[in-house]
Amino acid sequence: GEDVEQSLFLSVREGDSSVINCTYTDSSSTYLYWYKQEPGAGLQLLTYIFSNMDMKQDQRLTVLLNKKDKHLSLRIADTQTGDSAIYFCAESSYSGSARQLTFGSGTQLTVLP
Amino acid sequence: NAGVMQNPRHLVRRRGQEARLRCSPMKGHSHVYWYRQLPEEGLKFMVYLQKENIIDESGMPKERFSAEFPKEGPSILRIQQVVRGDSAAYFCASSPPTTGYNEQFFGPGTRLTVL
Numbered sequence: 001g002e003d004v005e006q007s008l009f010l011s012v013r014e015g016d017s018s019v020i021n022c023t024y025t026d027s028s029s030t031y032l033y034w035y036k037q038e039p040g041a042g043l044q045l046l047t048y049i050f051s052n053m054d055m056k057q058d059q060r061l062t063v064l065l066n067k068k069d070k071h072l073s074l075r076i077a078d079t080q081t082g083d084s085a086i087y088f089c090a091e092s093s094y095s096g097s098a099r100q101l102t103f104g105s106g107t108q109l110t111v112l113p
Numbered sequence: 114n115a116g117v118m119q120n121p122r123h124l125v126r127r128r129g130q131e132a133r134l135r136c137s138p139m140k141g142h143s144h145v146y147w148y149r150q151l152p153e154e155g156l157k158f159m160v161y162l163q164k165e166n167i168i169d170e171s172g173m174p175k176e177r178f179s180a181e182f183p184k185e186g187p188s189i190l191r192i193q194q195v196v197r198g199d200s201a202a203y204f205c206a207s208s209p210p211t212t213g214y215n216e217q218f219f220g221p222g223t224r225l226t227v228l
Binding site: 104105 | 117144148158168172206217219221
């Protein structure tokens with residue numbers, strides 16, 4: 001079955017870059033996503049990458065995909081205190097009618113002043 | 114365009130009672146998904162529905178849990194005879210009908226506490 005893994009915690013100083021890593025096992029993954037969850041809130045889609053891409057950049061966010069190693073990372077440049085949240089990696093693949101997302105357990109990012 | 118709406122936001126039930134969680138998808142979205150988030154864990158898929166049809170319920174517990182998405186009205190996740198282990202945050206997501214990129218928009222969740 002599919003499995004998505006992330007490290008649980010990351011602390012960085014304000015202004016530094018944050019790199020959150022994720023590994024997945026499903027080689028048929030079509031799209032890979034990064035979601036952000038703030039305390040008591042739902043999930044907000046930050047960015048996604050199609051499996052035939054290596055990199056995607058969107059303002060302060062850079063996603064890198066190593067399909068051979070099944071490794072995904074999210075880099076946040078110039079990290080701010082407002083970036084403190086839990087970040088979830090997720091993947092989806094399509095087989096028949098399946099459209100579910102499989103999530104990692106989330107990385108708690110703490111930004112220190 | 115209002116986002117995905119869920120109610121109630123918080124629900125407290127005693128063991129053995131029933132819990133009903135409601136989800137109104139975004140306007141124009143005909144696909145609804147339910148996920149459960151246990152404390153300190155990621156979201157786990159439960160069920161995927163389209164109007165009047167359950168498409169994939171591979172993540173639903175076999176007993177006590179049911180879901181529906183009627184032609185009119187919100188999607189309902191129903192948990193009968195709740196137990197303490199059902200305490201979790203339940204998230205609903207919706208997406209438009211598309212065969213490609215599947216962006217799911219999430220609601221704020223219902224936090225169920227079973228006493």
